[in-house]
Amino acid sequence: MPDAVVIGAGPNGLVAANLLADEGWSVEVLEEQDEPGGAVRHDNGVHPDFTNDLFSSFYPLAAASPVLSELRLERHGLHWRHAPRVLAHPLSDGRCAVLGRDLDDTAASLETFADGDGAAWRELHDVWERLRPDLVDALFTPFPPVRATVKLAARLHAAGGLRLARSLVLPVRRLGDEEFRGEGGRLLLAGNALHADLAPEAAGSGGFGWLMSMLGQTYGFPVPEGGSGALTAALVSRLEERGGVLRCGTRVSRVEVRRGRAVGVWTADGEPVVARRAVLADVSAPALYGDLIDRAHVPAQVLADLRRFEWDFATFKVDWALDGPVPWQAPDASLAGTVHLADGVDELTRFAAQIAMRQVPDRPFTLFGQMTTSDATRSPAGTESAWAYTHVPHEIRGDAGDEGLSGAWNAKEQEVFADRVERQVERFAPGFRSRIRARRILAPPTLQAMNANLYGGAINGGTTAMHQQLVFRPLPGTGRPETPVKNLFLASASAHPGGGVHGAPGANAARAALRGHLARPSLTRVQYALTRRNRAGDRSA
Template identity: 80%
Template structure:
């Protein structure tokens, strides 16, 4: 009998399994898919000469995460790579806002949009230097992060207190208008805010855009050498070296509860796998409480709150094998790993408004990844492995374009939406479509089939909006990995602090399980293992290394 059964071999599940194994627990991980990784996987399914990431690709939160740093995954084969430029946001007139890992270079570029905007960027970076480390500590520790919050409060007082707090809850449009005279800085903040499901006018989108911008400025947007799957492989190798067991093609159908405690799981094949101490679930919140745990074991209030649970936007993604570099009109986009495609903040607002109205956007904001630019191993020299994703409504009411997309996502609608994404790229890179050797379309149902946690293509485990964060995540009054069932812990992005590849939900669940069922010495060993220095955060002299 294993001490712990972990449901799901996504990054959070694997982090939890590693930490439990470090504490001396025997661990068995059951994964429904034929391979581990969840949304952190790669393959050669577009073209045999090209490596494409199936879901996530760039990992600034992994770079900043003390959880992943403490695992020392580089000792298990993981290597990181950076594009020469972190991200670019070109405009159709040829101008381009650029985020580089060298702060003076970013600031100089913003000065070309409006005199003085470079100094405004420097001020935002100075604030990050004062409070950023404590923000990250608060983000990556269990809720409520008492010690980190106390330290952060002290830092906030010295950094302007209420004025800074006001800045962080501003809509990103307002933050950009207050800080910058030109479009460049506004574009960097707003484009990064749209990495989540936050409209430019949403409260808190300014703080999220600033956070992502500062992560890029400080750590870059690194990628695993050889594909996203290399990160998963390192997590699996590390876990197995400590005795952990991974079983793929084993879908869990039920958490077995006796006398109010999770004691086992039952697979779709009918096998009962006992858990001596705990069950950790790297699954979506509606799946855990709506499917795996029988309703009779759950409080009525929780079930009522679940009806108000909100997913983040659905996602539509296209992968390409390109026979040459992308022909960007703006030179600044050529060496960026990530490129944001929207012709100004107003177009971002237009895009978000169409989503809010249930309309498929006619000019979709696209996040574009140049993977060979970031990691030369991804495709032959002179070519590019690339992707773009955009968002679409979960429940389509109308198509803002002319293709009549209904949200059924049959082949014709998938092809039409992929063409629409390519047309958006063409606005900034005329001739792009002539360089496509092969493409793969990942519509919302496809993403969910690859990973059941990506419900309808939702990639963050639930909305990033303020009403479903902190003590409200996943439902009001929670915020911690403990569940109403003893011995059962939520270890997915549905728990605090939410989406992104950083391992914090898995680590928090592992800590909670050990605190409940382990001697204090085992928990102390784990806590010591999590205080290692973030080696990835130590920036090399060569920012392109």
């Protein structure tokens, strides 16, 4: 009988389990898939000689996360690798904005777009350096982060107060226009904002684009050596060293609630698993409140709010094994681990508008990853392990292109849209398609089948828009891992601070569970009954 049951072995679930084990709790992690990791996994499914990440690949938030750094995962085999450049945004005319880990490198690139833009970037970076310690603290701690907020408010005041706060809530298009004369700095900010589901005209997209840009400037966009699953392997190794138990291929079908308390879970095979102290759910908010808990235990207002929960954009991903490097028209793009593909901010706006109109984009904004450029172990010398993803609407009403895509995402539609993504790459890298040895398509339904948390291909556990952040995440009036059911905690990206691989939702849930159980309680009658039933089932088997 573990002290805690963790539902889901994604990074947040594994972080939560590790922190509980550090405090002497016995922990059992139940994972539906046959392997752990959630959206942090890799394989050789595209080509036997190539390692491709199945979902996420680059981890600036992990590099910045105090949660992960305190786990010292390098002792368990995790090694970070960096490309020569962090990010590139080429244009069809051959110009290219580059984000490097060296501030001078980035400033020099932006200066080629307009005199003074290098200095403007340095000013944005100066603001970041003044705010970074308390901003990072506030970002990765439970809401409301009282102590961090007090310190951050003081730093904000010193850095310009309300004027700076205004800048951070601006749409990224407006922020770029105010800060830069040329297009280079605007591209870096706007492309990074679209790592989430924030259009260039969305309020707060400026702050998010600035945050992601500065994370890249300071920490880079590192990758785990050998594949993204190396991060998962390190978390599992650390957990098992501390006595934690991981069971894969075990789907949880229900959280057992008695007298308003979570006392354990039931698996899909009918097995009860008792939790002496807590149940932590690394699942989406809709899955927790809509499926795993009997609705009789969920307040009516929560169920009403759940109907308004908004997912982030659906995702369509293509993986490749390439016979050679990508033939970028802009040479600087060849040195970047991540490449943004859109011919200017206007094209980003056009892309976001098509999604808002529930159309499949005709020129999809594409995030392109060059994995061998970042980590030489990913494929044979002289080749490239690559991927690209773009976004599509969840509900599709039409095709902005002329190929009649309907969102059925059958085999034919997947091939058609994958070809469209490749044509987008070809605009900036003529001859790209001639270097494809093999490809794999991961359409929205495929992503969800491989990881139930990626509902419809949504990768952030819910929209990043301001109306579903802070005290509004995942539902109005929440913002913390506690749920209406005592001893049950939400530990997924649906909880504050949201998506990205940084472990904060899992850490927040673990700390909340620890605060609520300073002493080991005795078994309740219900837990005892569940245990007796479980043992009886073992004897009959």
